[in-house]
Amino acid sequence: MLIKRDIEQEVIQRLQDYSNAIIIYGARQVGKTTLCQQVLSKINGKILTINADEQRYIDVLSSRDSRILLELIEGYDVLFIDEAQRVPDIGINLKIIIDAKPDTKILVTGSSSFELVNMVAEPLTGRAWVYELYPIAYTELSTAWNNYELKEQLSERLRWGAYPEIFSLKGEQAKKDYLRGLMSNYLYKDILTLGGIKNPDKIHKLLKLIAFQIGSEVSLSELGSQLDMSKETVGRYLDILAKSFVIFKLTGFSRNLRKEVTKMNKYYFYDLGVRNAVIDNLHSINHRHDQGQLWENFLINERLKRNAYRKENVTPYFWRVYTGAEIDYIEEGGNYLRGYEFKWHKGQAREPQAWKDTYPEADWQLINNENWLEFIT
Numbered sequence: 001m002l003i004k005r006d007i008e009q010e011v012i013q014r015l016q017d018y019s020n021a022i023i024i025y026g027a028r029q030v031g032k033t034t035l036c037q038q039v040l041s042k043i044n045g046k047i048l049t050i051n052a053d054e055q056r057y058i059d060v061l062s063s064r065d066s067r068i069l070l071e072l073i074e075g076y077d078v079l080f081i082d083e084a085q086r087v088p089d090i091g092i093n094l095k096i097i098i099d100a101k102p103d104t105k106i107l108v109t110g111s112s113s114f115e116l117v118n119m120v121a122e123p124l125t126g127r128a129w130v131y132e133l134y135p136i137a138y139t140e141l142s143t144a145w146n147n148y149e150l151k152e153q154l155s156e157r158l159r160w161g162a163y164p165e166i167f168s169l170k171g172e173q174a175k176k177d178y179l180r181g182l183m184s185n186y187l188y189k190d191i192l193t194l195g196g197i198k199n200p201d202k203i204h205k206l207l208k209l210i211a212f213q214i215g216s217e218v219s220l221s222e223l224g225s226q227l228d229m230s231k232e233t234v235g236r237y238l239d240i241l242a243k244s245f246v247i248f249k250l251t252g253f254s255r256n257l258r259k260e261v262t263k264m265n266k267y268y269f270y271d272l273g274v275r276n277a278v279i280d281n282l283h284s285i286n287h288r289h290d291q292g293q294l295w296e297n298f299l300i301n302e303r304l305k306r307n308a309y310r311k312e313n314v315t316p317y318f319w320r321v322y323t324g325a326e327i328d329y330i331e332e333g334g335n336y337l338r339g340y341e342f343k344w345h346k347g348q349a350r351e352p353q354a355w356k357d358t359y360p361e362a363d364w365q366l367i368n369n370e371n372w373l374e375f376i377t
Contacts, residue, residue: 005031005038019103019104021098025109030134030135030245032109045078048073048076048078058086060072066100070100079097084108098124159282160179160282179274202237204278210241220234247270248268249266250329253317261320272294303375304316306377319339339362340364340366
């Protein structure tokens with residue numbers, strides 16, 4: 001099933017109306033190539049499609065020679081490069097093309113933020129729009145299903161995640177095989193290659209530890225002790241995992257450093273199917289003891305997707321004070337501060353008194369299985 005992506009129409013419009021390059025990056029298998037194919041099918045003009053895995057294109061696109069570059073695109077109106085991070089100096093070479101032939105439309109994808117953004121976005125400052133594509137968001141599902149159907153899907157999303165391929169697979173075994181293959185063939189491969197990591201076993205053990213600590217603050221020193229690594233190495237590995245779109249972090253919110261905890265971060269997974277495959281627990285949500293962790297990860301992840309696609313200019317945090325009061329998720333915008341507490345069941349929760357006393361102007365809301373859909377869509 002083809003699910004329309006939230007950014008599709010904007011990418012089409014900008015590719016049609018402007019000469020700036022468009023960069024779409026995100027994890028492997030999140031649908032970047034499919035999205036670009038949909039976009040290009042609606043664009044007029046002759047299209048040159050390049051897979052950056054092919055050496056003959058790598059040599060040309062890294063040449064820094066305007067004559068060779070213009071010879072490559074001669075007769076074409078649109079240049080589409082898939083997995084552009086594989087091309088050395090791709091950003092500089094695209095800049096040469098734009099300067100020499102500014103009417104050429106350029107669409108680029110890549111699977112690594114620290115490779116692609118540094119290589120492409122920086123040389124093209126002011127000449128490129130950059131988009132991050134995530135696994136399928138609930139805001140995207142809402143264009144194909146009604147609210148009742150979206151709620152019915154919840155247990156599936158908590159279990160299998162939202163990579164596009166998952167939606168077309170039939171049967172539990174096919175989905176398990178896909179997620180395990182995704183980790184070994186794509187995610188780990190990129191992490192090890194791009195991060196220069198020589199010990200894949202350490203990465204897997206680190207991810208398992210993070211998977212079991214969803215919703216809890218993470219101590220780099222404790223992780224290092226468990227893995228027989230320095231905390232500096234743990235920090236570097238976590239950074240690589242974040243830049244490879246496997247995990248993301250929340251920092252602690254504070255305007256009063258003496259009372260509020262800010263030194264440690266919390267980590268969450270971009271996709272719960274990947275998280276569940278890491279710990280080898282792909283059981284039904286009704287037969288699990290980590291429902292609360294899955295729920296918190298799901299809501300925060302979907303909220304971040306929603307905010308990114310809607311261009312909501314907010315900064316996410318968690319909040320905790322040393323006396324123990326805490327709030328799962330905080331958003332700070334230009335003129336507001338909001339706190340959200342997540343409960344898997346309908347149970348009640350009270351706004352922490354310390355939060356009310358410290359930030360009387362802030363909002364607070366309980367998100368449970370009755371009002372969650374509005375929160376993420």
